[in-house]
Amino acid sequence: MLDVPFLRRQPPALKGERLILRMPTMGDHAAWAALRNESRSFLEPWEPRWAPDELSRAAFRQRLRRYRSEFDQGTGIAFFLFDARSDTLTGGITLSNIRRGVAQTGSIGYWMGQRFAGRGMMLEAVRMVIPFAFETLRLHRLEAACIPDNDRSVGLLEKAGFQREGLLKSYLRINGSWRDHYLYALVAEERRVPASEERG
Template sequence: MLDVPFFRRPPPALKGETVFLRAPVMADHAAWARLREESRNFLVPWEPSWAPDELSRRAYRHRLRRYRMEHVNGTGASFFLFDTQTEALLGGITMSNIRRGVAQSASIGYWMGERHAGRGLMLAALQLLIPYAFDGLRLHRLEAACIPDNGRSVGLLEKAGFQREGLLKSYLRINGSWRDHYLYALIAEERHVPAVKTRG
């Protein structure tokens, strides 16, 4: 049970043996911009169109401001993903559109730097985030949408225990085009992937 309102506490650091999650800060800009730039061709097919100033400090500052506002409003929680041993930035993962009342649900999105992909690190991140969502925030349902031909994302969600519920036609505008998405969901009572072992 949450002992204080969500918005009165900063998003916690979630620590595992291989990765840890923490809220982005301004000091992360250089590493974030470098990783995103070198991964541009890898990421662009699966993301909304990048703005001309996508990687600038100004745009990053606006991004942080939006993250903080979502956290204050209790509608989102954003994390960067780091290697536990080297503390290198690996990618990012967010919970957005957190809905309370009768829904108690949220949507998950994520990205990974190209040179870190395929190593199981985002699965480890989900194994940290899922217990926080269900046990920490007391959510009941997590949703994620992915483009059908994004095999990496489909495989990740299914390994994490998400179930495909259907096809969302022309759901999101990705890289300039409206794209269909699979809808995946994980219900608190149905999760079967054990949480990753955490440290301190």
């Protein structure tokens, strides 16, 4: 289990300047399915191959069960990104594969609806998750993997302070093919705190 007591009672919500991050609920299905469907060609090159029922209510319900199980076991937390003013769903970010013991490590993954890409929202979301991971969950290291020709993701991670550590050969099966990935990492004591966060 996560060794932060309040997390065992209620999933957290993170609030930033433009975004609110919270765990998804069944009430989010329609907005999620619509955004994912309209962004399909934008997302598919970077994700595992979509199932035939990818956007169905049943598949979404199963997804929520997995998210809740991972949260309860302390191995992951999934957030949806919402515009703080309009409450519009814009994307998602997960902190997964949390390992305790001698590792104290977790992995970040994310997706953004196509019409919201390029506005700096995901960079803000990553910068919200970083202090949550290091300060609230008390992790020591965050990792992220991205396909080398995914320029958006490479730029995002580097702007967020992640350092490229190497190339993982044939690392993940993406859209039906085994793809190489860059491994990026951020270690707690090497984190650069943005000026806006320092101001509090």
